[in-house]
Amino acid sequence: MAINEKRTITKQSVDFPGWYQDVVRDAELAEVSEVRGCGIVRPYGLKIWELIKAELSRQLEADGVENVYFPIFVPLENLEAEKDHVEGFSPELAIVTHAGGEELVNKLAIRPTSEAAMYKTYAKWIQSYKDLPLRLNQWANVVRWEKRPRAFLRWSEFLWQEGHTVFASEEESRAEVGKMLGIYKSVYEFMAIPTFSGRKSESEKFAGAVMTLTAEVMARDGKAIQGATSHYLGTNFAKVFDVKYLGADGEFHFGHQNSWGLSWRSVGALIMVHGDDNGLRLPPNIAPVQIVIVPIYKDEEARKQVLEYCENIKTNFSDKYRIKIDARDGQTPGFKFNYWEVRGVPVRLEIGPKEASEKKLTIFRRDNGKKEIIELASLEEYLPKTMKEIHENLYAQAQDFSSKNINRIESWDEIKDQVGWFEASWSEDAETEKELKEKYGIVSRVLLTEKENAAPKNKKCFISGQTAKHDWLFAKCY
């Protein structure tokens, strides 16, 4: 490396995880902290999460879900109450053994998720069928001491929302599992990300759940990211925590429960779906800065003219867009162009004396790298149209990439050639999935909802040759 060579982002094609880390750092989204596996999220990165959060919040509120907050600590005995649940989570628990200067008799777990924290209280709140449905959501941090952390996708501590609902009947409860997943899909669409949604296999479902629905996302290296999940818990937890109600029939019944969550892993998915070799590419909906104006001038006179022109534009559009003027002195336009491109700002306006005196603008689009010059007067019309186009273009690119990287395979021998995802007819036998994972590091990702009631294309399982049940999607994952 030459002494003066500028630092560049690793190319995706060379080292995708390396590229990802470079983008996270160079776009100032986050950095590693001094605590193993925990990240420091910087203002720009957190703002993206907050914009995702705002959209989801809006939808949950519109749907009548109320927010609640429970403690970060969960009595360990509560967590241990549900057998599958504790088996799933105990390896990654952080446990508080000392507090207030003494050893605790009753150890406290830091919540890895809040089923065990909330449902004992739910049992108190629910007495009658009139108390149902109970639909609450919590925005919180949770801790899971994963062996292999990764920025945003798998940090030991992360922010998310977890919804916890109770219904009188299985029917209502199951209906909501799908409904919440639909909301998650729409939040991903808000980020211009297509998702593949449906049911998880028995071994991949949530620990303690009867059934898990997932929205899977394909990263640009062909791996899968679990974007959000929605679980039908049945009466598994209700029986443990005694969540029961007196029905109109005068009998006691256990409540049917769901839980559903989306975390800032979605920010990681966003980076991995839209990012390119120059850094981040953000869809306008969740771009902290949607429009950046770079003023260009040589002398003091031009500076004054150009800045005034820029300020006017900003004033006229700041009620509709998150807009920023990069008026830093001592930074060349070229530097600023690159600076904001790494950060994925969808639209850049370049304004110099030429534009200012001719009442024009040079517009650069981050999604396709194209520049054009337009009249100032047409900006009002141009912006909404362009923002929409950028969103649609990013979505279409992601859609196109995803569909090109899903192959149909019929036999075990074809697996070794797969780089992205593949679809195959599967027996759903746990042993075969284990074999697949051990040999190739590939797992079942999702049984698409539309395939749930369809006969498999091949009657025989691609692994075991036994009777296949459905056509599943398989992939390596983050």
Add this chain to the structure above:
RNA sequence: CGGGGUGUGGCCCAGUUGGUCUAAGGCGUCUGGUUUGGGACCAGAAGAUCGAGAGUUCGAAUCUCUCCACCCCGACCA
């Protein structure tokens, strides 16, 4: 937990057959000046218990031992 690697100013790092190392360079920062249409340049300045501890030695960033931390690959991952 297995394999690999790295710890040196805020960041990236050179130096590791012991001795002009009184620790080099780049980025960034600060001062002044010239610049500004795709990552500007010149001059000057500040900033370092060389991960920690012990040891060997006349002398340790460099050698020995112990420990610690982090990163990457894998196993794990609702």
